[in-house]
Amino acid sequence: MRVLVTEDDENLLLAVTTALRGAGFAVDAAPDLPQADEALHVNTYDCAVFDRMLPAGDALDYVRRHRPPVPVLFLTARDSVTDRIAGLEHGDDYVVKPFSLEELIARVRRLCLRAVPHHPPVLHCGDLEVDTARHQARRAGVLLTLTAKEFAVLTLLVTHQGTPVPRTTLTTTAWDAQVDPGSNVLDVVIKQLRRKLHDPPMIHTLRGVGYQITPA
Template identity: 65%
Template sequence: MRVLVTEDDEALRVAVDAALRGAGFAVDTVVDLPEADEALSVNDYDCAVFDRTLPAGDSLRYVADQRRAGWSVPVLFLTARDAVSDRIDGLAWGDDYLVKPFAVAELVARVGSLCRRSGPDPAPVLRHGDIELDSGRHEARRGGRLLALTAKEFVVLGRLLAADGEPVRRAELIAVAWDELVPPASNVLDVLVAQLRRKLGPPPVLHTVRGVGYLLR
């Protein structure tokens, strides 16, 4: 499933991109409406995510014009506007509305729901060895055994699986799982990885790459 993300805030754009890729989605990111217009003219998307306030203007007006022209791709708006009137306007032309600040894991779940509306394709399933992550069912298994993961553990495991054996940097994993700004030196990721290792069980598959991050092997 392919998702277009239009967001001019670099930190948020990187975090959303990493989280969606970690859940198995193909992602294109742009920073403003002209770039979004170009991407939509040449690619087919299962869902589009728009920040409402962009340098070129309110993305709601852009989406409204697209809808009038017959465009039917599901749209999720991201915004700091939380007034009831703003939500009503957003839902009039979009399909979902998420107010900032939000948990990235919730955004991933909402995008998955919108993608399932757009077509019959199943949600992506990521595999590495005997580990399997089904983002549609929100289930992870090892050797057929269901793993009881938290939302953050699920997202981190998904990003590691998407890397297909390549190392993933600490900063990227932190951006995937935490929507707040967490210093790279914080130990929150180390605690999560220790819990994830315990839940994955033997033989060890989640390894530390010193000075870089973590990988599955």
């Protein structure tokens, strides 16, 4: 799941992006509205997090004018009833500063899952079960120990099981930015997934295309 975070406070931006990445999200960071607007036009996100008061203006006004095609969560120190109502009318969630990073992660995950309602929270591919809500995967009932990137790649493959998933789709979804085409980071993750899934093999290489998962 990919998230855009727009916050002009460098320390808070670092804390939020670090926490979300640690929870398995791919995160893009923007310090202002112009960069956020550009990112929203170039990339596809499952959730956008906006600090309300930014150098170029109120993010709520931006969302009201442009209405990004993605669930929006506002972060703000403005906690009046009027502000809360406005945030919920024009966004999808509203978190008042200071806030718990654990709570923010839970709220972002809920919005991301809302963005793809056609995917059930628990995905199945043969004897493989991927629980996107609990961030767990099991094969034949055995819990797999996966890194955040391994879980992200596996979830995407299972979501599109039986269909080839291009390398670029996997890298742009599971990583924070486009991975260098010459990098082997995706190959390393796939190798680790194959090892952890054990036999019979489920993930297949389609040379020149990407990878595909099928029931064993």
